[in-house]
Amino acid sequence: MGSGEPNPAGKKKKYLKAALYVGDLDPDVTEDMLYKKFRPAGPLRFTRICRDPVTRSPLGYGYVNFRFPADAEWALNTMNFDLINGKPFRLMWSQPDDRLRKSGVGNIFIKNLDKSIDNRALFYLFSAFGSILSCKVVCDDNGSKGYAYVHFDSLAAANRAIWHMNGVRLNNRQVYVGRFKFPEERAAEVRTRDRATFTNVFVKNFGDDMDDDKLKELFSEYGPTESVKVIRDATGKSKGFGFVRYETHEAAQKAVLDLHGKSIDGKVLYVGRAQKKIERLAELRRRFERLRLKEKSRPPGVPIYIKNLDETIDDEKLKEEFSSFGSISRAKVMVEVGQGKGFGVVCFSSFEEATKAVDEMNGRTVGSKPLHVTLGQARRRW
Secondary structure, eight states: OOTTSOOOTTOOGGGTTOEEEEESOOTTOOHHHHHHHHGGGSOEEEEEEEEOTTTOOEEEEEEEEESSHHHHHHHHHHHTTOEETTEEOEEEEOOSOTHHHHHOTTEEEEESOOTTOOHHHHHHHHGGGSOEEEEEEEEETTEEEEEEEEEESSHHHHHHHHHHHTTOEETTEEOEEEEOOOHHHHHHHHHHHHHTTOOEEEEEOOOTTOOHHHHHHHHGGGSOEEEEEEEEOTTSOEEEEEEEEESSHHHHHHHHHHHTTOEETTEEOEEEEOOOHHHHHHHHHHHHHHHHHHHHHSOOSEEEEEESOOTTOOHHHHHHHHGGGSOEEEEEEEEETTEEEEEEEEEESSHHHHHHHHHHHTTOEETTEEOEEEEOOOOOOO
């Protein structure tokens, strides 16, 4: 079938670009090795190994682009989980539009898998329920971690798999099969459930002299404890936080209500429910995303930093002083309560412009003060 032929019945339009994703690749696999592996399946447009934009080290996946969709489909159906460089690879249709993947629709989660079940076995186990877009057993250096993900092309196929496979015994292990949940959703469920049952309390912001016995004495007033621990560094010095585990939820809740915000030896304690790992990871992801969006909103360019600014210099005057050296995307004087703090930043469009500004303006008197001008680090955009 040529690339210009009409779409046959049942063929999904998004697959017609004839590109395959190749995952779980050995780090030593090259574009040439991919080409030689897939060329017998049909004429190729190109192969590509994806690499880190900074280190250029391979990321463990790549793409094979065929000339004709029929050849790509033949490769997908007959070459999936073949070996290259001694390691089995995973094939799936390349999907430039990642909205389906990000939506989670059709994605299921499987846990309590026997370690002998690999990607190939999982694929054939679940392919009976519908067309699979991707299928992956999560592994580390010791092999399977006992859980996996299968993404079907429809919600109906995913529901069929859950209905038939949840609770089934595979290699004498009863597996759980359920709808995939994003980490934020799972963290919210854990948080809601744990608030009504928690017994582990997190304590921070106490002095260096606090030890396990003193912490236990402080918290035992609210009920019997199972464990009390002040966390210390490698030298034995307190890190200023610890954990108290009670026998009952009521005791833990009372300790949080009474001790949070209490002053001990001049320090105000933080006392709260100890978060589960999934909650902490979700919070870190939220913080990272906020930082990423904040960084993305900043204008690109090469910054220079200016210190010892005269109090009369504002954003407009700062931009005016430096505009002769090139194109400026940002000029900002840092202020506090309406008063300049004596330093600012100017972003140029190129490294050459920024360097010239530093050379010319460092030490020059503007207003009544000599400037101190240094070169910042350019933001990278890949």
